Amino acid sequence: MRTGIIDLGTNTFNILIADTNDGREFEVLLNTKSAVMLGQEGINSGYISDKAFTRAYAVIRDFSQLIQEFRCHKVVAYGTSAIRGASNSDAFISKIARDFNIQIETISGEQEADFIYYGVRQAVPFTDENYLILDIGGGSNELIIANNEGMLWKDSFKLGGARLLEMFRPENPIAPARIEAVTTYLHQELKPLAKALEKYPVTQLVGSSGAFDTYAAMIYHRQKGYPISKALLNFHISLEQFDEIYHLMTTTTREDRLIIPGFEALRVDTIVMASIFTKYILGLSKVKGIIQSTYSLKEGVLSQLSISN
Structure with a gap:
């Protein structure tokens, strides 16, 4: 069909x-x-x-x-x-x-999280360790803790890039004080996640499409000198590699970001908030690294439709 x-x-x-x-x-x-x-x-x-x-x-x-x-x-x-x-x-x-x-x-946000999980698990082979899945949207961010047996916890937070951008209206480039204000806000809003991580410690952050595709594309271009293959279902990002991207996203102007090899123009504004959010999640979860998943909600929907048919 x-x-x-x-x-x-x-x-x-x-x-x-x-x-x-x-x-x-x-x-x-x-x-x-x-x-x-x-x-x-x-x-x-x-x-x-x-x-x-x-x-x-x-x-x-x-x-x-x-x-x-x-x-x-x-x-x-x-x-x-x-x-x-x-x-x-x-x-x-x-x-x-x-x-x-x-x-x-x-x-709903919970349904969105379900589809994201079903999509990601087709691109990233899970083990019996716990993974924290993160999908950064414009309006909401979905967070799921899961392993090879299924989902352990999930939630949706109204902390998407567009929402934070409108709320904090950052400078160009964003000022350190503004980054601190955003981080303080995230600390307050993500307390349910902090509790969940105490119950279900995780080892890896799995980034679902979106901003994580852009992180991966920039890193890959730096390494290889040419665009990332669309055939790759996932891409491993070290904490050190992300720190370099974070520094770049939070210290450059939007004009400078547009000419970075591998950068996706449609994220030129929201990528700053996405990077701050990712940085906060890495610190909170204490993971060893990041796995970018090319698959997300659409592929999750497709997999469920395939099963039902």
Whole structure:
């Protein structure tokens, strides 16, 4: 069965089109994304602005054309943090359904965490050790503690890059005092995670797509001198390598970041908050290293659809 999966994130809208076979196997035909910045000018007030609405509509129109071109038999679309938190999301969902016959299902943070886990475990081979999975979004960040037997703990926090960016409005480059303010806020908001880590100590941080793809791409380009292969399902990042990236992201201007080899332009603003968040999580969890997972929510959805079919 040919399936189209749309992930409507706060910063980007993603589409995955694949042919599913028996069990969990699938062949990816298309995997692309577009910057939407759905939460811009309204993420913390719970509203999709007119400009964001227009950008989002245009991207869904493009995705609808792709779905027709690839002749998908089934299409599923999931709205995450920005959509589930917007007071006018019903109007957006209704217009998309009416104009493109795409039914958007708004999922909870816990459902989002489930799909992320199912996606990541296909790209990263787990052992009996505990892993901390982190997906940094624009509106929310999902954190999951898991091993090869399943999930032990999960939660979703309204601490995404776009949300923190609007809340703290950093300088260019961000000032040390601002970094300290963000870190203090994270310490307060992530107390449930601190308790979970006491109960379930972890050895590795698994970064799900997004900002972690950008970290990996920059490191890989430094090492090899050419772009990272899209065929890689995961990439190991040492703590020392991340520290170099963190320093780079928090000391450069947005203009300088745009010309870094391997850097993804659509993350030019949110990457600063993502880096601060990652740095805090590394200190809190005391992991030995980072594993970047190319797979995330979309692949998790696909795996569950493959099983159910």
